[in-house]
Amino acid sequence: MKAYIGLDIGGTKILGALYDETGNCLAIEKKKSKAHEGQDKVLQQIFKVIDRLLDSADNISLEAIGAGAPGIIKDESIIEFSPNLPFTKFDLGALIVDRYCVPFVLGNDVNVAMLGEWKHGKYSSKRHIVGLFVGTGVGGAIIINGELYTGRGVAGELGHMVINPEGETCGCGAKGCLEAYASKTGIQKAIVKAIDKGADCMLIKKIEAGEILKSSMLENAYQADDKVVVKAIDQAIDYLGIGLGNYINIFHPELFILGGGLIESLGEAVIPRIVARAKEVAMPSLMDDVVIQQASLGDDAGVFGAYQLAMTYKLK
Amino acid sequence: MKAYIGLDIGGTKILGALYDETGNCLAIEKKKSKAHEGQDKVLQQIFKVIDRLLDSADNISLEAIGAGAPGIIKDESIIEFSPNLPFTKFDLGALIVDRYCVPFVLGNDVNVAMLGEWKHGKYSSKRHIVGLFVGTGVGGAIIINGELYTGRGVAGELGHMVINPEGETCGCGAKGCLEAYASKTGIQKAIVKAIDKGADCMLIKKIEAGEILKSSMLENAYQADDKVVVKAIDQAIDYLGIGLGNYINIFHPELFILGGGLIESLGEAVIPRIVARAKEVAMPSLMDDVVIQQASLGDDAGVFGAYQLAMTYKLK
Numbered sequence: 001m002k003a004y005i006g007l008d009i010g011g012t013k014i015l016g017a018l019y020d021e022t023g024n025c026l027a028i029e030k031k032k033s034k035a036h037e038g039q040d041k042v043l044q045q046i047f048k049v050i051d052r053l054l055d056s057a058d059n060i061s062l063e064a065i066g067a068g069a070p071g072i073i074k075d076e077s078i079i080e081f082s083p084n085l086p087f088t089k090f091d092l093g094a095l096i097v098d099r100y101c102v103p104f105v106l107g108n109d110v111n112v113a114m115l116g117e118w119k120h121g122k123y124s125s126k127r128h129i130v131g132l133f134v135g136t137g138v139g140g141a142i143i144i145n146g147e148l149y150t151g152r153g154v155a156g157e158l159g160h161m162v163i164n165p166e167g168e169t170c171g172c173g174a175k176g177c178l179e180a181y182a183s184k185t186g187i188q189k190a191i192v193k194a195i196d197k198g199a200d201c202m203l204i205k206k207i208e209a210g211e212i213l214k215s216s217m218l219e220n221a222y223q224a225d226d227k228v229v230v231k232a233i234d235q236a237i238d239y240l241g242i243g244l245g246n247y248i249n250i251f252h253p254e255l256f257i258l259g260g261g262l263i264e265s266l267g268e269a270v271i272p273r274i275v276a277r278a279k280e281v282a283m284p285s286l287m288d289d290v291v292i293q294q295a296s297l298g299d300d301a302g303v304f305g306a307y308q309l310a311m312t313y314k315l316k
Numbered sequence: 317m318k319a320y321i322g323l324d325i326g327g328t329k330i331l332g333a334l335y336d337e338t339g340n341c342l343a344i345e346k347k348k349s350k351a352h353e354g355q356d357k358v359l360q361q362i363f364k365v366i367d368r369l370l371d372s373a374d375n376i377s378l379e380a381i382g383a384g385a386p387g388i389i390k391d392e393s394i395i396e397f398s399p400n401l402p403f404t405k406f407d408l409g410a411l412i413v414d415r416y417c418v419p420f421v422l423g424n425d426v427n428v429a430m431l432g433e434w435k436h437g438k439y440s441s442k443r444h445i446v447g448l449f450v451g452t453g454v455g456g457a458i459i460i461n462g463e464l465y466t467g468r469g470v471a472g473e474l475g476h477m478v479i480n481p482e483g484e485t486c487g488c489g490a491k492g493c494l495e496a497y498a499s500k501t502g503i504q505k506a507i508v509k510a511i512d513k514g515a516d517c518m519l520i521k522k523i524e525a526g527e528i529l530k531s532s533m534l535e536n537a538y539q540a541d542d543k544v545v546v547k548a549i550d551q552a553i554d555y556l557g558i559g560l561g562n563y564i565n566i567f568h569p570e571l572f573i574l575g576g577g578l579i580e581s582l583g584e585a586v587i588p589r590i591v592a593r594a595k596e597v598a599m600p601s602l603m604d605d606v607v608i609q610q611a612s613l614g615d616d617a618g619v620f621g622a623y624q625l626a627m628t629y630k631l632k
């Protein structure tokens with residue numbers, strides 16, 4: 001039986017899945033990335049995931065491997081630069097092709113997850129789609145005429161639209177990016193700022209211990225009506241609404257997908273509020289025919305998108 | 317000889333040009349739109365322009381007519397809504413096809429002008445291009461994979477990206493759009509505001525007479541170092557820079573075209589400053605491989621783009 005592997009190579013974990021030709025998942029494997037132990041270690045972990053997936057099924061003929069990784073990807077093979085992985089100008093594709101003797105296709109993780117959401121959902125017939133994924137940062141992906149759009153290489157940096165030129169400094173160096181307010185990092189910064197000014201907050205111990213807040217912690221504090229957390233998340237919602245409205249004015253897409261850990265945690269509560277704010281920003285009537293949909297695959301979007309990427313190899 | 321007509325149907329004037337198959341311009345015609353006299357009058361003016369162009373050359377066989385008009389265009393034939401023309405849900409294409417018995421293709425004026433700039437210049441081989449046109453308003457156009465991108469119909473409203481959510485109210489109803497600061501309208505508003513606060517300005521008489529300032533007036537006052545005008549235009553440059561940086565983060569295009577009456581007037585003086593501000597906004601290194609170019613055709617972009625649109629009919 002012909003089989004394909006999809007990999008989601010993250011800074012924390014490596015997820016892999018084995019699929020048959022019709023998209024049925026035959027096996028799943030997960031390992032820590034061990035990014036702090038360096039390049040060779042991460043590579044070993046990737047190989048282990050692939051090896052175990054291959055061992056898990058009998059009578060399969062591996063046709064291709066697809067993968068997503070954070071950062072700037074070149075030629076569907078090279079990790080040019082990654083914020084979370086110890087790879088720089090690293091030709092991951094060459095090593096994988098050498099070891100497994102099958103075609104390998106690599107993409108940016110957000111783009112690959114978008115591909116997964118698109119191909120898996122009921123919207124696979126749509127041709128123009130924009131996705132905004134809110135987690136540690138804010139990532140974006142664009143599908144135009146039924147293809148991922150990357151421009152000269154790294155288009156779709158949708159988290160780095162400056163919305164408040166005099167605002168908070170973002171990790172990218174600019175001031176007032178969407179990400180500086182709407183990401184988990186931005187929300188945590190706003191909470192820290194309020195605590196530093198003397199405000200009380202139920203997450204104060206975690207903040208003082210230097211913890212990075214999880215989406216679930218933020219959600220719990222939000223549900224418990226913690227004033228500091230509510231204010232920070234409300235601000236994030238406001239900026240996400242402005243961002244959504246701006247992107248609808250720019251792309252007038254058929255479908256807009258909102259996803260990522262924070263949206264998943266807060267999901268039903270926040271999406272109508274983001275949409276309401278977007279309506280104040282988008283040109284009159286422009287939003288009427290845009291479907292706005294929460295992402296549905298969660299963590300599985302990455303591996304399923306990577307499988308789709310592997311499948312595209314057949315078309316070349 | 318096979319010939320094509322390109323029309324630029326504006327709120328003030330109708331420009332038309334007759335072209336041969338290789339893009340040589342055989343004749344030019346210009347008439348006032350007389351938009352305030354209503355739909356039938358504008359239609360008569362359009363017909364007059366076409367008739368005169370046809371009378372101007374012997375032995376031609378008209379193959380198709382292309383046109384650009386401001387507003388929302390449907391099905392390459394219908395003016396759904398126009399801010400500057402007395403046409404609503406008006407099937408201009410049906411009337412032209414009926415009268416001249418040739419194919420007719422209609423597009424949004426900014427998109428059509430972009431097509432003209434692209435096809436005429438030395439950048440016709442580029443596949444991913446974004447254009448920002450600064451005049452009375454701020455218009456935008458997007459070419460992706462060598463085709464105009466319009467999404468569900470009206471994508472590319474690049475002047476209506478909210479950059480300052482607490483800022484000036486824009487004509488579209490939202491607050492803090494790029495257009496609210498960077499357009500001639502936005503600049504005039506800033507000047508009026510300063511004068512109302514008691515500032516002196518060399519354009520004060522024109523403002524008091526209720527005149528709409530022309531690009532050339534603004535340029536003269538800018539060159540004469542009029543403090544109020546310099547401040548308003550500097551603010552426009554600042555916002556255009558933020559907009560340019562944002563759009564590079566989003567599209568990472570091969571080519572970015574800056575055009576429109578205001579850019580043409582201020583041209584060489586402002587583009588390097590817009591680019592410098594954009595560099596503070598765009599992700600590190602993202603601007604390095606984007607060519608940023610001033611539009612080169614001026615008023616001719618509309619008719620030449622419309623001719624290109626007429627030519628596309630052959631491909632269908």
